[in-house]
Amino acid sequence: MANIIGGITTSHIPAIANAMANGLEETPYWKPFFDGYPPVRDWLNEKKPDVIILFYNDHGLEFFIDKKPTFAIGVADEYHNADEGWGIPTIPPVTGESDLSWHIANSLVEDGFDMTICQEMKVDHGLTVPLNLMWPGYNYGHVKVIPVCINCEQHPMPQPKRTYALGQAIGRAVASFDQDLKVAVFGTGGMSHQLDGERAGIINREFDIDCLDKLVSDPEALTKYSNLDLVEIAGAQGVELNMLIAMRGTLIGEVKELHRNYHAPISNTGSGLMLLEHTMPKK
Amino acid sequence: MTQTVDIPGTIMLDGPMATKGYPLNKMCYSFNNAAARNEFKQDEEAYYEKFKLTEEQRDAMRKRDVIAMLEAxxxxxxxxxFAGLLGLSVQDVGGLQTGMTTEEFKAFLVKQGEI
Amino acid sequence: MATNEKRDIPGTYLFDSKMAKKGYGLNKMCYSFNNQEARDEFNADPDAYCDKFNxxxxxxxxxxxxxxxxxxxxxxxxxxxxxxxxxxKLNMQDIGALQTGMSVEEFKDMLVKNGRGEV
Known part of the structure; x- marks a missing residue:
């Protein structure tokens, strides 16, 4: 059976790609952020997951608000990035994993999550920045990625209790897949930030750190928040916490925190990097 | 978990089929556009190549074999x-798939509507 | 807490159904800027480009x-x-400064303070 070996939370902002492209990792501004990553890279290189299930939100590359899926899943063998409007250089394609993707899609719809199923899907910085952070130099082609995209832009959007349940349903779907695959799950984005409005620039360090604590030991507590609570406490884009919550939902067995690095600010956001080791529940 | 019910004469568009059929369906979806329909008519083989149809799909298209298209x-x-491009109605397509003439297929439809 | 009841959050414009409808043309125009040709077309004649998207x-x-x-x-x-x-050619700190009426440096300082939890 397929086995979820761990979950990772990470930021996905475009400024990271720019910093890496310009070799700024060791500058005083970026060092405290990038210094968090080597232990996570080492873990990935040691454990060698076959598949990454990656929760992210599209920021207007594949999807526009003419049709905005609440939840979408990619089932393709390959995904491409494209110009997002500010000239991030074109990067190598991302490898997909069609069979497990379809299995998850089937399982989710049967489970009451009516996904938008995508055989072609341009993936934006929300997906590519985390991959490049884990395998710098865009060396992520060997790992198969299943994109799961959550609407974090337009209200109504799925509530934390729903995204947590989505994660749990994906966890069950992976457990019922009959091939021996090692799967790691990335929850990307956040943490607290607000880009728009006179309130732009708020960061809530205390709340972010509390969220990381709860992601480890009491994820159910996070499902008590509504999206408007998150907007109020963690900023308009604080709702990206939903991706971290979804990731934690997939970890249906035992978790152990192996590594954490919280740093703020990077660009306008609080950045929460965390590595959780996961042991699948006994059958 | 996955539906694998066997209903004779019924080919379900599920995950494996949707993956397999993607180039064929993408090509046929393009026929919404008049320019695409004309491009196809001018050079069918080049149009198959443009969408990277599998050999099985090209063969089904060449033979206008609807069942083979479904199987692909x-x-x-x-x-x-595609049927519209060929000037075929849904009843023509029904006839092609069931081995009936269009008239026989229409009669078959009428009969099922009778109380 | 734990309700999704509408509330006023000062300085925050919730992108909800009402705003999504109102802003559709504006957003569609900005979405088109993913494309270099569209960016060039806008730069050549911003007014005409705005009209194109009504x-x-x-x-x-x-x-x-x-x-x-x-x-x-x-x-x-x-x-x-x-x-x-x-x-x-504006980044998120420039945008933040424009919205809050701060200079870019002031905005960056605020981010640093917020990041330390000094609020």
Whole structure:
């Protein structure tokens, strides 16, 4: 059976790609952020997951608000990035994993999550920045990625209790897949930030750190928040916490925190990097 | 978990079929556009190549074999656009698939509607 | 807590159904900026490009004046506005400064303070 070996939370902002492209990792501004990553890279290189299930939100590359899926899943063998409007250089394609993707899609719809199923899907910085952070130099082609995209832009959007349940349903779907695959799950984005409005620039360090604590030991507590609570406490884009919550939902067995690095600010956001080791529940 | 019910004479568009049929369906979806329909008519083989159809799909298209298109992953909504391009009605397509003439197929439909 | 009841959050423009409808043309124009040709076309004649997407008078004024807050009031969604900002070669700290009335340096200082939890 397929086995979820761990979950990772990470930021996905475009400024990271720019910093890496310009070799700024060791500058005083970026060092405290990038210094968090080597232990996570080492873990990935040691454990060698076959598949990454990656929760992210599209920021207007594949999807526009003419049709905005609440939840979408990619089932393709390959995904491409494209110009997002500010000239991030074109990067190598991302490898997909069609069979497990379809299995998850089937399982989710049967489970009451009516996904938008995508055989072609341009993936934006929300997906590519985390991959490049884990395998710098865009060396992520060997790992198969299943994109799961959550609407974090337009209200109504799925509530934390729903995204947590989505994660749990994906966890069950992976457990019922009959091939021996090692799967790691990335929850990307956040943490607290607000880009728009006179309130732009708020960061809530205390709340972010509390969220990381709860992601480890009491994820159910996070499902008590509504999206408007998150907007109020963690900023308009604080709702990206939903991706971290979804990731934690997939970890249906035992978790152990192996590594954490919280740093703020990077660009306008609080950045929460965390590595959780996961042991699948006994059958 | 996955539906694998066998209903004779019914080919379900599920995950494996949707993956297999993607180039064929994408080509037929393009027929929404008049320019695409004309491009196809001018050079069918070049148009298959443009969408990277599998050999099985090209063969089904060449033979206008609807059942073979379905077996190659075709979704009926896109195949219907191809039928439209050929000037065929849904009853013509029904006849082609069941081995009836269009008139026989229409009569078959009428009979099922009778109380 | 734990309700999704509407509430007023000062300085925050919730991108909800009402705003999504109001801002549709503006957002669609900004979404088009993913494309280099579209960016060139806008730069060549901003007014004509705004008309192409049927922007309202208020939206056109906001675009012309590079007034982010006005764009938000007219239904702009930040992810598409970010593409317009990119076209203008502004980063998220520039945008933050414009919206809060701070200088870019002041805005960056505020981020650092917020990041330390000094609020």
């Amino acid at each position: 992953g075709g979704s009926i909504y896109y195949l219907a656009k | 922007l309202t008078v208020a939206q056109k004024k906001a675009i012309k004046e590079k007034d982010i807050i006005a764009m938000l009031r007219e239904g702009g969604s930040i992810y598409y506005l970010a593409k317009y900002a990119g076209l203008l």
